[in-house]
Amino acid sequence: MRTGPSTICSAIRGEWERDTRGDEEELAHAFDDFLKWFDAGMPDVDIDDEDSRRVLEELVVEARRQGSGGFIDDLIAHAHDWGFAVEDIRVPTRIMAAQDDSPFMHVNSRWLADHIPGAELLWRAGGHVNPKGDAEARLFAWLGHGVGPTPA
Numbered sequence: 001m002r003t004g005p006s007t008i009c010s011a012i013r014g015e016w017e018r019d020t021r022g023d024e025e026e027l028a029h030a031f032d033d034f035l036k037w038f039d040a041g042m043p044d045v046d047i048d049d050e051d052s053r054r055v056l057e058e059l060v061v062e063a064r065r066q067g068s069g070g071f072i073d074d075l076i077a078h079a080h081d082w083g084f085a086v087e088d089i090r091v092p093t094r095i096m097a098a099q100d101d102s103p104f105m106h107v108n109s110r111w112l113a114d115h116i117p118g119a120e121l122l123w124r125a126g127g128h129v130n131p132k133g134d135a136e137a138r139l140f141a142w143l144g145h146g147v148g149p150t151p152a
Contacts, residue, residue, distance in 0.1 A: 019079035027075055031068035034059070052127060088116050093119040100127045 018026060037043065038060050047053045063071060093116050097109035105128065113121035 014080060019075040022076045022080070024072055027072040028068045030075070031071045034071070035064060049127075086112060087117065089116045089119075094122055095119055096122045096124060098122050098126050098128055100125070102128070 018030070047056065083116065095109050095113050095116075109121060113119045
């Protein structure tokens with residue numbers, strides 16, 4: 001079976017339509033399919049960096065522990081209006097983007113920074129998943145566990 005741009009676009013469109021419907025039972029099956037893919041060793045994904053693999057594994061262990069709810073909420077949120085315009089955000093905002101992330105994420109990060117008044121776009125080394133450097137790791141610990149970042 002050949003996989004080309006039209007096949008990929010069709011698959012993405014199908015996922016978008018599924019997410020737009022917001023059928024939580026269908027989305028729970030998508031979560032189960034994701035876990036099966038992950039448990040099979042993430043076929044077609046090559047993660048050479050051991051830290052990236054470890055962080056991804058920790059994220060999936062926690063997602064599995066908490067169940068499909070967060071996964072479902074994320075899928076629905078990316079396919080629906082958020083209920084506010086990002087242009088209306090009036091709090092200090094920093095957008096952290098990874099230099100080695102996909103071109104789509106670069107465009108998305110720049111778009112947010114350009115549309116949120118006063119937003120600051122911070123670029124960091126590395127890819128999409130893994131924290132790079134102690135400062136970011138401390139920030140993630142604070143966000144995830146309420147543990148105050150300690151000075152470097």
